[in-house]
Amino acid sequence: MDTRERLIASTRELLWERGYVGTSPKAIQERSGAGQGSMYHHFRGKPDLALAAISRSAEELRGRAEAEFSGPGTTVERISAYLRRERDALKGCPVGRLTQDPDVMADPDLRRPIEETFAWLTDRLAGLLAEGRANGELDTGLNPASTATALVAVLQGGYVLARAADSVDVYALAMDGALGLLTAHVR
Amino acid sequence: MDTRERLIASTRELLWERGYVGTSPKAIQERSGAGQGSMYHHFRGKPDLALAAISRSAEELRGRAEAEFSGPGTTVERISAYLRRERDALKGCPVGRLTQDPDVMADPDLRRPIEETFAWLTDRLAGLLAEGRANGELDTGLNPASTATALVAVLQGGYVLARAADSVDVYALAMDGALGLLTAHVR
DNA sequence: GTCTATACACCGATAGAC
DNA sequence: GTCTATCGGTGTATAGAC
Numbered sequence: 430m431d432t433r434e435r436l437i438a439s440t441r442e443l444l445w446e447r448g449y450v451g452t453s454p455k456a457i458q459e460r461s462g463a464g465q466g467s468m469y470h471h472f473r474g475k476p477d478l479a480l481a482a483i484s485r486s487a488e489e490l491r492g493r494a495e496a497e498f499s500g501p502g503t504t505v506e507r508i509s510a511y512l513r514r515e516r517d518a519l520k521g522c523p524v525g526r527l528t529q530d531p532d533v534m535a536d537p538d539l540r541r542p543i544e545e546t547f548a549w550l551t552d553r554l555a556g557l558l559a560e561g562r563a564n565g566e567l568d569t570g571l572n573p574a575s576t577a578t579a580l581v582a583v584l585q586g587g588y589v590l591a592r593a594a595d596s597v598d599v600y601a602l603a604m605d606g607a608l609g610l611l612t613a614h615v616r
Numbered sequence: 617m618d619t620r621e622r623l624i625a626s627t628r629e630l631l632w633e634r635g636y637v638g639t640s641p642k643a644i645q646e647r648s649g650a651g652q653g654s655m656y657h658h659f660r661g662k663p664d665l666a667l668a669a670i671s672r673s674a675e676e677l678r679g680r681a682e683a684e685f686s687g688p689g690t691t692v693e694r695i696s697a698y699l700r701r702e703r704d705a706l707k708g709c710p711v712g713r714l715t716q717d718p719d720v721m722a723d724p725d726l727r728r729p730i731e732e733t734f735a736w737l738t739d740r741l742a743g744l745l746a747e748g749r750a751n752g753e754l755d756t757g758l759n760p761a762s763t764a765t766a767l768v769a770v771l772q773g774g775y776v777l778a779r780a781a782d783s784v785d786v787y788a789l790a791m792d793g794a795l796g797l798l799t800a801h802v803r
Numbered sequence: 804g805t806c807t808a809t810a811c812a813c814c815g816a817t818a819g820a821c
Numbered sequence: 822g823t824c825t826a827t828c829g830g831t832g833t834a835t836a837g838a839c
Contacts, residue, residue, distance in 0.1 A: 450638040464822095466825080470823070475814095529716045583766050585769075595731070654804065654806085656835080
């Protein structure tokens, strides 16, 4: 990995662990092994580097989700696989955690990848639910848009509860609850 | 409000808006109108003040939730009232947002009120669901513990999605989805 | 109780040598 | 491309006068 990539990788880790305000150029330099001058040669400053890091994380998240969504099985099985996928629940969501960072949300450039990721995710899930409803797998009474939003929310909230309880089991419990509720709509 | 209370109130606001790392003693002093010496007279330092602020916020959250839980109506109506209560969804949860703060979670004293609040909340909701199941209001197949966890998660995640989309409507949509799923279990 | 002065490390960046 | 030097501002206090 070249210096530029190491800088991005280290920034992604630090943003995940400590958020934007909690991440200093100095910490990024130390973790990446790059010097001061090196960092400012490759990036114009902290926001520029953060943009590269956030975009990369958002891209990766979508890629992994898409793999699950377009995998084998019924729509409910694919949604279940996505929700139950092994996650580092105590670390939280590398994209979702940034919504709590006022300096990120105040910068349209930094905000965009986050907004787009959740819009895409909710939309993709709504599509799967609509597909399941259309092919008779799911109840006709189920609303794809609101249900999809609730499912993404339960995922993000599961991270919050797991961190609060310091237990990955709480994340799994939240997914059990959500899927238990959804299953009642399976014909 | 005396100086001590103003310091706590300002710290609560700042922790809500900017988190622990994003909140400086200087900012607290400016917002509260208290001077440097005044702040360090009433509190030993930032962690001490944060503990007072977090405890207060946690207490208030429980009080408001309990008002909804012990209010009128069926168990599902009370849960619905709680989830749909008017909230400043774009500001996020004053307690839940702190789970993203590594310095808060690393300090057992600061962490405790957060952990306790979510444990209480989930437990209280599970009790309501169990009650609804026992009195025939809800499906016997519904698992109170996992469902309660999912409901608290959807609430916390609703805040995340609302901030990501910069829209309170997304929060409401998540609640619609969750209640839509729950309603299928109402006999 | 509140004020001002002081301290020292870190933040985020720029300049210029190599 | 990377290094070191330097910069003004902030973070988080402590000390001591009033």
